Amino acid sequence: MKLVLAPMQGLTDAPMRALLTAVGGFDWCVSEFVRVNDTVLPPRVFRRYVPEAEQGFRTPVGTPVHVQLLGSDPACLADNAAVAAEMGAPAIDLNFGCPAKMVNRHRGGAVLLKEPEVVHRIVAAVRRAVPAHIPVSAKIRLGYHDREPFLDNGRGLLAAGVSWITVHARTKEDGYRPPAHWHEIARLRDIAGDTPVIANGEVWTVNDHARCRAESGCADVMLGRGAVASPGLANAIRDAVGGGSGGLPDWASLCELQRDFVRDETGTEAGAVGRYKQWLTFMTRIYPQAEALFLQVRTLRTRHEVAAAITASSSL
Numbered sequence: 001m002k003l004v005l006a007p008m009q010g011l012t013d014a015p016m017r018a019l020l021t022a023v024g025g026f027d028w029c030v031s032e033f034v035r036v037n038d039t040v041l042p043p044r045v046f047r048r049y050v051p052e053a054e055q056g057f058r059t060p061v062g063t064p065v066h067v068q069l070l071g072s073d074p075a076c077l078a079d080n081a082a083v084a085a086e087m088g089a090p091a092i093d094l095n096f097g098c099p100a101k102m103v104n105r106h107r108g109g110a111v112l113l114k115e116p117e118v119v120h121r122i123v124a125a126v127r128r129a130v131p132a133h134i135p136v137s138a139k140i141r142l143g144y145h146d147r148e149p150f151l152d153n154g155r156g157l158l159a160a161g162v163s164w165i166t167v168h169a170r171t172k173e174d175g176y177r178p179p180a181h182w183h184e185i186a187r188l189r190d191i192a193g194d195t196p197v198i199a200n201g202e203v204w205t206v207n208d209h210a211r212c213r214a215e216s217g218c219a220d221v222m223l224g225r226g227a228v229a230s231p232g233l234a235n236a237i238r239d240a241v242g243g244g245s246g247g248l249p250d251w252a253s254l255c256e257l258q259r260d261f262v263r264d265e266t267g268t269e270a271g272a273v274g275r276y277k278q279w280l281t282f283m284t285r286i287y288p289q290a291e292a293l294f295l296q297v298r299t300l301r302t303r304h305e306v307a308a309a310i311t312a313s314s315s316l
């Protein structure tokens with residue numbers, strides 16, 4: 001049973017990947033997408049997107065970080081994948097799910113799901129360009145306007161030799177609106193043979209994870225916003241699958257993590273405080289204490305003030 005931390009632009013960046021993988025439970029994470037246009041990016045650009053490249057593409061606790069590429073030109077994506085592979089990337093993931101207008105207008109992300117032939121050619125070209133021992137995976141949605149191209153895309157990916165397919169169980173039109181249609185993933189699972197299919201979308205709790213697995217028929221699941229809202233979720237899932245109670249960490253221990261996160265001095269103070277508030281907003285979904293804390297920190301500007309508010313909250 002694999003648990004994967006989802007790529008989320010501006011959310012699961014390197015500091016958040018470090019934090020969530022240190023809490024534990026993840027087999028690997030996927031980087032935010034590296035946008036590929038018509039040039040071969042130099043290694044320094046990859047290092048900027050994926051700072052873990054300096055440590056063998058691993059987070060500080062050793063969890064592998066796969067490199068995600070987004071683009072539409074098979075040859076250029078293949079050349080860039082070869083650079084990442086040469087640098088030591090443990091796996092290359094290709095993004096066919098991004099719903100952003102700007103990205104789609106430039107023929108990147110989910111819009112390519114309308115063209116299964118292009119999706120096939122991209123993965124085949126990248127597969128050829130990367131040494132056989134390095135997996136090449138794809139992350140797709142069910143479709144763009146509707147779910148009609150889902151299996152055509154799936155068949156094209158399988159024929160291209162994809163190592164596994166992650167399916168965010170919604171169309172581009174669905175955006176992030178609940179529910180995720182986990183049962184649709186089972187249609188691909190049925191034809192994928194030995195190729196793993198990883199289910200993704202709307203897994204916020206241990207119970208969601210069990211239902212997602214049952215409905216999709218997939219053993220493996222990718223956690224996105226649920227992992228950020230509930231940093232102990234991956235461990236709790238493992239515990240529950242092993243027959244345990246699947247409990248989450250208490251608020252006081254989460255407060256310690258929050259203090260460390262906001263005190264991190266690698267970026268600017270405004271950046272650290274802003275990113276912390278973003279994270280806290282996600283946690284309000286699971287922890288009632290986060291709601292009260294958010295009201296207190298909303299107008300605060302310094303790391304010091306925010307850390308003090310977290311300390312006060314930790315005894316609540």
Ligand SMILES: Cc1cc2nc3c(=O)[nH]c(=O)nc-3n(C[C@H](O)[C@H](O)[C@H](O)COP(=O)(O)O)c2cc1C
Nearest residue numbers: 006007008009032033095168201202203223224225
């Ligand atoms: C803020 C944000 C940024 C995202 N960025 C990416 C990305 O860079 N690459 C990608 O494949 N998916 C991206 N996604 C989609 C997620 O990886 C995931 O498929 C989606 O959030 C559904 O899973 P969830 O319901 O568990 O969050 C992003 C999602 C969010 C909310």
